[in-house]
Amino acid sequence: MSNLSSTLAQQVTGCLRRHPAGGRLWLGYSGGLDSTVLLHLLASAGIPFTALHIHHGLSTNADQWLSHCGAVAEALGVPFVAQHVVVERGDGGLEHGARKARYSAFEQYLAPGDQILLAQHREDQVETFLLRLLRGAGVLGLAAMAECRVLGDRGENRTVLRPLLKAGRDELENYAREHGLIWVNDDSNGDVALERNYLRLRVIPGLAARWPIGDRVAQAADNLRETADLLGELAEEDLRRCGERCEAFGHSIDLPTFLAFSAGRRKNLLRNWLARMGAPMPEAAHLHQALRQAQAATDAVPEVALGNLVLRRYRDRLFLTPQLQPLDADEEGEWPWDGASELHLPDGWTLSPGRDWPKGDYTVRLRSGGERAKPRQRHHSQTLKKLLQEFGLVPWLRGRVPLVFREGRLVAVGDLFVTAEGPSEPPQWRFSD
Structure with missing residues (x-):
């Protein structure tokens, strides 16, 4: 085994040891370079897993990619599953719609305790950091992609694991050539109308010519994640102080205690409370509205939608509940x-x-x-x-x-x-x- 193969294999196995799954392992397998390398690394290590291919239907080559992925998995003796999805082009654009459809499929297949491995690498981390910076993200957002995170409901212990975040794309290319791997090239990767492609093709090369951008972003992301973890610990302590309890419908906290915190601390608590309940992070304007409504008159019963949850208040309790659909x-x-x-x-x-x-x-x-x-x-x-x-x-x-x-x-x-x-x-x- 070459030094490169050994290094990448150790990154993968080390990551799996740090974040063991309670159930089955899955691989998000698109057929591109990154996921092809991870597929080969896992198969070569004798790690049992199932390759899951998401057919987005956005390219005329999508059916060919599906056939290719099935053939490669079969050749390596890897169980293979494919799922067709419909991509909704909503306010978040095509990229957001594709990601949302993809993760919905992941949640559909993964049972409690299961883990899905994704093959994002160091350059993907740089792109994510810059995208979030340009969108005005806070500390947690700028921490970029975590090596391991919860998927969906925390109580089900499903996780997303990224074992190649420390690897560079050039290392993955060299590994693929060393082992004679064949991968597909997504024809949309050259479309600079897509934000991530614009950064990859037009912005990052100029930055990388002057600074070691990959190493700098990795260090910044680690520092920010450490800060985010500390803020998370503070939020958990504040939730305990607020007497968080499970209700028949959602969860609630003591409102007077919550309102006694500083504005920044209330915002930090609410962000982490939403994350703990599996809600997507709301935009700053929606979060501001929710915090303002929490201070409404005592006889008011405000309702503020925050993703798939609703912030409500009644008497001296602040509630986070699921959405209620109108009765037909x-x-x-x-x-x-x-x-x-x-x-x-x-x-x-x-x-x-x-x-x-x-x-x-x-x-x-x-x-x-x-x-x-x-x-x-x-x-x-x-x-x-x-x-x-x-x-x-x-x-x-x-x-x-x-x-x-x-x-x-x-x-x-x-x-x-x-x-x-x-x-x-x-x-x-x-x-x-």
Whole structure:
């Protein structure tokens, strides 16, 4: 084995030892130089993995690339999977749309504990750093690509690993030639209308002619990541101080404690809270709006969308919740329930029997307005609107609380209370999407 082959192999195996996967290993295999080299390194080391090829459908050569990747993987005895995706050209442009589609496919295939290896190298890190700098990124953004990061929901322990970040593209080219590897060339790589290509072809060569740009960016990224890690530790401590807790729908923190922090500290906490819950980092304007709404009047119930989550406040708590989709007209009807099995309600909610809940013929429906109820142990009925306030149900769930009837009589309101006609305890009502 040549010195170059040994060096790259040690980089890969060392990275895998630092960040071991709890489940299967996958490789994001495009067929280009970088992923072809990583494919060969993994196969040569006898490391079991599956090659995952994403067919974006953006090039007339996409089908040929798919066939090529399948043939190379088969020749090396590597399991191969391909996934066709649809790239949405939204506000982020083509590059953003392709990346979003690609990572959605990764999340689809990876089970909890799995890890996907990507072949970005030192020059990719330089491009990412400069792109984020030009977009006005903060400390975490300028730390560029991490060697290892969480993919999707943190609770599922899926990770993205980049074992070749310290390697240069020239090293990968030399390795590929040394081993007679064949790779595909993406015809879009020369399109300077794409931001990353413009940096690679027009900007970075001039910088590299005067400064060792790869080494300098790697050092800066390491320093910034160290700072970002410290800010993350501060945010975790602040979340503990704010009494973060898991709610039936999302998470919440103590609002007065949060507002007592400095503006910068509140922003740092919110950024890290969003990241911990798997949300994409919002633009600065949206983050500013969220922080401003957190200080709204005490009787206000603001809602600020932050990616796939919503920041809300109620009483003395600040909430991060999933999005709630408007209920369709056909979702506002009623559902039969046997009282024994799990009943699936709109928007990811389920109703299941509580302790000592008897089987029977029940009807479940949502609020329509004007209902009254008398909780067990009460001497008179009250409007359901007032009872939901009294029992502390957050406003955004009051229109979705299930009302359980038997023989036309109300016997339970969600998991909040039962009436005299109902069992001893309410059923279980939870969000499971």
